[in-house]
Amino acid sequence: MANPLLQRIPTVAGCAYIERIRRLPSNVTVTLQPQKENRYFLNAIAVMANNEKVGYVAPEIARRYYAPLLEHASVVTCPARRGTAIDHETSGVELLLDFSTLPVQPVS
Numbered sequence: 001m002a003n004p005l006l007q008r009i010p011t012v013a014g015c016a017y018i019e020r021i022r023r024l025p026s027n028v029t030v031t032l033q034p035q036k037e038n039r040y041f042l043n044a045i046a047v048m049a050n051n052e053k054v055g056y057v058a059p060e061i062a063r064r065y066y067a068p069l070l071e072h073a074s075v076v077t078c079p080a081r082r083g084t085a086i087d088h089e090t091s092g093v094e095l096l097l098d099f100s101t102l103p104v105q106p107v108s
Helices: 014-022 057-069 085-091
Strands: 010-011 027-034 046-050 052-057 074-082 096-097
Touching: 010 057, 014 052, 014 096, 027 057, 046 057, 052 096
Parallel strands: none
Antiparallel strands: 010 052, 010 096, 027 046, 027 074, 046 052, 074 096
16 A cells, blocks of 8 residues: 555745646646756755646655665656645645655665
């Protein structure tokens, strides 16, 4: 059975990406791209949909997945879904990622 927490990984989007997220369908497949050149966010993993950035994997999660994604031989995708009104109201999260079937394992 899949860990339900892995099915609700928050995307940090902020105002810069909110309109892009709102243009997405309810369910979408996103690409996870580690960003070695990001000088503000040491373990940055960009979340891409329709060839545009829609946010980042939350920092507390990204630090565990950054190295495995960087070392993975191919592009990594995962399902995502737009958050519900209650997700937005309680946490500000607009997009939730499902890491339950990622081909990489997090580091401790």
